[in-house]
Amino acid sequence: MDDVSKEETPGEEGMPVQLRPYSIRARFTLVTALLSVIVFTAIGIGLDFAIRTRIQDGIYADSQRLATTWIDWEPYSAPQPVTTTRVDLLQFTDSHSRVLAASKAAGDVPMSRLLPPEEDRIQHGTACTPARCVVFTVVRVPPLETTVLWSGEPHFVYAGMVQPPILSGHRLEWLTGLGITLMSAFAAWVAWWVVGRTLRPVAEIRARTAEITVGDLSLRLPQPPGRDEIAQLARTTNRTLARLEEAVNQQRQFASVVSHELRSPVSGLYTRLEEAVLYPDEVDLRETVAAALSTTKRMHAIINDILVLARLRTVVPAPHVPIDLGALVAEEAAGQAGGAPVRAYATDDLMVLGNRIQLIGVMNNLLVNACRHAETRVEVTAVRAGGHAVVNVVDDGAGIAPKDRERVFEPFVRLDDGRRRDPGGSGLGLAICRGIVSAHHGTLGIEDSSQGARFVLRLPLLETDRAPMHT
Template identity: 85%
Template sequence: MKFQKEEPPGEEGMPVQLRPYSIRARFTLVTAVLSLIVFTLIGIGLDFAIRIRIQDGIFAESQRLATSWIDWQPYAAPQPVTTTRIDLLQFTDSHGRVLAASRAAGHVPISTLHPPPDDRIRHGISCTPERCVAFTVVRLPLLQTTMLWSGEPHFVYAGMVQPPILSGHRLEWLTGLGIALMSALSAWVAWWVVGRTLRPVAEIRARTAEITVSDLSLRLPQPPGRDEIAQLARTTNRTLARLEEAVNQQRQFASVVSHELRTPVSALYTRLEEAVLYPDEVDLRETVAAALSTTERMHAIINDILVLARIRTVIPAPPEPIDLGALVAEESAGQVNGAPVRTRTAAGLIILGNRIQLIGVLNNLLVNACRHAQTTVDVSMARAGGYAVVNVVDDGAGIAPEDRERVFEPFVRLADGRRLDPGGSGLGLAICRGIVSAHHGTLSIEDSPRGARFVLRLPLMETNRSTAHV
């Protein structure tokens, strides 16, 4: 059992307190203390029960023998004989004189205890320095004493020397030894059971020490069963898997950001270097204008990166009820560039969300659709399974099935997108999906007869409330 020293601050010279610092040691100590208390109480009760049981047996047998001896007229027997363990028999008068006795009893009175007139039988224990005798004394009936001894009381004593287990402290010593052994056995069982239970914890701790940020592929050993330790291991492994995925995404994101920023930075560096090296050959106004355009592109990319980072890390503002149909109609009416937008809204589709963020999502989807459409953009709404569904469909070239998930990745831009929007950062759809995910919805691209069909699903307010009450 391991212990650690515990010294009060600023109390030099005070006695050192020791306390076990391992769970196994603490449980074993608590089990030992509780077992000692419980077994001590049981031992005390058992000690009393054994004493009472043995004494009651002696008293019952001695009473039976004494009353039987009275029936045999013991006053006429010069030396009574017994064949049971009750070997001490005496017949005495009221002055304590022994009138008849068994060989083992002798002529020294067993006791001077006399039953009261209203109770013919008494039990007792008489002790001398040599021995203790458990006995029963019986008063002879009044009719016999009146006829034979003129009413003088006479008594019959029957008893035996107390067994060694009662006369000394042997029973207490045996009980104490049993208490100590049972408490030690309980402590050992607790030590073994807790050690076996915590064995997976030691393996989990050793494996956890091997996991580093540079290598998150290791997983904790999962013990069999469904106890708390097994559930902890499974939950931790799922957390490690999510953490590994997040770290990989961050690494990939950082790599993509570095690549996207390297191009405009390199171009800016090259132009400025040419202006410094060849001041007479370079048009400074043109160089400054180009540098300003590159800086604006870098500024737009950085702003989009910050927006995407805030969506992933910053706690969103408290949601508010929003009439999604009115919001879609308002944003559709505000699109004046590109193909016209035809809108079919639905009433009563109330959601909980951040109005500013959802406006950004709708605006981005509508701008993309208007940019890629040839003649028109159709926006429709419906209710489906507790969700408000918004379909934004253009009649452009569409998106190939293998690219429908790629376009939501940061900085991914298809050839058609680069051609129609050369200054774009490629973060718009990634930001939209991040916002929609934060609202517990989905944003995807689904099949359409012609063009691209973006489908936005957001949980209705009654769905959010019912989920919150589960």
């Protein structure tokens, strides 16, 4: 069974529920879990440290206050009643750590043998025995009292309490670890749920994409609401599918028209050659060969035009170079030898970016068509208008009806007057011209004229193309 058949069945949210290493949802959840563990661990360590510090600082503050208060008491009497319920361990010792007085809870065993020096009279610490750990503060009796009462022998007051369970064991660490685990698991679940909700349209898009085939490009992807990346992707893909459907339809129509246009000359050629073979004595071979050559020449012209049109649609265009369109129009107008006379007017310095050979072909085709249909003259103008170079080719012939002004640019479309004036034409000339102009980011169309046909070519001027580079 292949990999496709192994995919899981979508769950309630339309997404696979099994964790897969190559799933975006799984990867995002895994990354979120790892980052959550790292972040919450750092927070937990800091929180653990802060809690321990706060509890210890509170004990140290209470024990220090109690110890310094007890220094003023009579050291040979019993300790005064303790005013706090937390700090209940009080001891008064000499320099040999002998307990001279103590609270009932403290006992006779010294809490610690820590003896602060004169320059640091108050110190804090934790002393542990097998039975318990005590958090305490030890205060050295001031030198004046020591000298008066004990002939200079240092004495010390200890105040403390049994270390709270949250500090004595690993309870705080376990609680912190449990919190880290729960928070990380919650963050991972949120990531899994959010990504699943976000990618739900992707499953629908994938399912619909699997249904789209070359035979039916009319299907479109479901577009989720909103303007997020997935919605924009769906809309862009639908626009691409629409262009693809249009291109495929054009290709099919073009192939149908090509086959129709080639079928007639091929059938005629086949018939004449078959007659020559079957009836050699009744058919003039010289005439048959001449007719076959004429038909072959027309087919050759049609095929060449088809190849040119196909290259315009598929081949990457050659780099464009600056061209003086006015000079090019004047040269082509002056080179027209047959047909009606051509009068040209061109503005200087009409610089455009383009392929010179292709633009010459466009102008030559427009001028030849105009001369073929003109009665007495053809007028050509090349001027500047609104950032474009505009070329008008006008003849004084019968003109083209408004309903046919777009049809004549379709492949193999030839009007009756065109067939009469040029029986051997392929009907691809204007289609090729429009393709070339479109590749130059321009337009080619037929506009209203007082008499005859008026072809209008517009190409962006060179300075217009370069202007955005300076903004």
